[in-house]
Amino acid sequence: MDNERDPAASTRALRLPQAIPGPEPLPARSFGRIIWGLIALIALALLVKSLATNDNMRWDVVWYYFTSANVLKGLLMTLWLTLISMTLGLVLGAILAVMRLSENYVLNAIASGYIWFFRGTPLLVQLIFWYNLSALYPKFSLHIPFTDFGIETSTNSIITPFMAAALGLVLNEAAYMAEIVRGGILSVDQGQREAAASLGMPARRVFIRVVMPQAMRSILPPTGNQTIGMLKATSLVSVLAMPDLLYSVQIIYASNYLTIPLLVVACLWYLIVTSILSVFQYLIERKYSAGSMSTHLSPMGKWLDRRYAKQLAVKEHS
C-alpha cells in the first residue's frame, strides 16, 4: 500500500527529464542601480581615505592598546557581565512569563507590574539607582523570624559596583526576556496541549515535554538579538566606575588624551564579539527555522548559508 504512494517510486517510473535548456532569461536592466552604487562607492572611498590619512587617528596607538592587559581585562569583564545578565535574565524572565500566563490573578498582576516598571524606566537610571541603594536602605539585615539568628551589615558592603551592575542588568533584562518567553509559549498551537492532555499528561509535564521545546523555536532567535544588545548595553556600567571594556579605555585616555584611538580600540572589540555572536545566532536560527527564513538573513547570514548549507543540511538530517 505504501509503495504505491511513494512519490520517489512513481518518479523513477516516469523518467522525468532533468536538464533545463538554456539560456536563462536575463534579469531586468537597471541603470539607476549602477549609478547609485557608484555614488555610494565614491562616498565610501572618500570616507576611508580621510580616516586612513588623518594624523589624529593614530593607528599605531590603536594597535598598541588593542591587546594591552587592561583592555583585555575590561573585555573579559564585559563578557562576564553579558553572560551573567543573559543567563539570570533568562531564568528570571521565564519565571515572570509563567506568572504572566498563570490564571492566578495575584501572580499575573505582580509580573505585569514588574515588566511595566522595568521596561518603562531607562536602564541607565536603574543602574545608578542600584549603585546608590545605601542612600535608601543604609543597613541590610537578614533574620530568621522568631529567633535571634541573623546577620546585619551595611548595604555598601553588599552593593559593590559589580553587584549594582549585575543587579541592574539582570532585573532589566528579565523584563524583556519575560515578554519573549511569553510570546514563545503562546506561539505553540493549542492542539499540542490537548493532544498531550488526552494522553493523561498533567499540566506541568505537558509544559516541560511538549510546550517548552516548541516554544524554544520562537524564543531563541530574539534571545540572540538580546545577547548582542546586552553586550553593548554593558558599556553603561562605566558610569558606576566598573572596569568594563569602555571604562578601561576611558581610564587610559584620561591620562594620555588619545581619546579617539582608544574608543576605536573599544569599538573594534565590540564589533569582533558581536560578529562572533551573530554567527552563533545564524546557526541557531537556521537550526530552528524550516528553511523559510533565508530571505530575512543578514548579508553575512546569506553568505554563510551559501558557503555551509550542505554541511549543515547533512548534520540536521543525520
Add this chain to the structure above:
Amino acid sequence: MTTPMVEIDHVWKRFGTQIVLRDVNLTVERNQIVCIIGPSGSGKSTLLRCINHLEKINSGDLLVDGERVGYEQLADGQLRELPNREISTRRKHIGMVFQRFNLFPHLSIEQNVMEGPVQVSATGRSEAKRAAHALLARVGLEDKAQSYPSRLSGGQQQRVAIARALAMEPKLMLFDEPTSALDPELVGEVLSVMKDLAGGGMTMIVVTHEMGFAAELADKVVFMDHGMILEEGPPEQVFGAPRHPRTIEFLTRVQ
C-alpha cells in the same frame, strides 16, 4: 448488566452566551461503535471533547466507565471540578484522535508513540519502544519510526496519531473528524486502520463526515443539529428511513 462505557446525562454547554449543547442524552455501550454526524457547528465535536473533559460542561452529568472524568460529586449532588492531576489520571485510558493530527513535531514518530507510556504510565524505555514498534507495524508505518512528523503525509500522520493513542491501552477511543483534514486520496488508509480497530472490539465514538464509514461500521448513528441530538438509531434506520425532517434535509445535501 454491565455499566455502559459512556453515559451522557442531560448535558448543557455554552461558550459565553451561545449555547452549543442543549440537554444532550446519549449512552454508548461497551464495544459499540457510535458515529456522530451533522452539519458543522451542530455541537458534535464539542460533545466529544466534553467526554474527556477537554471542555467543561455547564449542566448535567457525564460518566465514562461509571466514573466522572472532570468532576467529583459532593454530598448534596453538586458537581465540583477535580484538581488537574486527578483529571489527568482519569483521562489516561481515553484515547483521542484529532482532526489536525497534533503529533508532537519535535519528536520522532517512535518518540511520539512512546511519549504517553514513558511519561504517564512510567513504562520502561525499551518496553515502550517495543510496544511502539508493534503499534506502528499495526498501522503500517514501522519503517517510519525514526522519521519526524513533518516528513509524513497527512494520512500517515493520522495513522501515527492513532498508534499514539493506542499506546495508552485505551478502553475508549474518541475520533474528532479524523479524515476531514486529509486529501481525498489519503482518507482510505486512515479509515482502514479504524476498521481494523473496530474489528478488534474497541469502543469508539467517531465524529465524521464519512457517511460510507458510518453506514458500514456503526452500531449506532447519532444525528446532531443546533446542539441537540435529533435522531439516533442503527445506520439502516438513520440512513435508510430517517424520521426527523432535519436529518432528511442533511442527508440529501451530503449525498
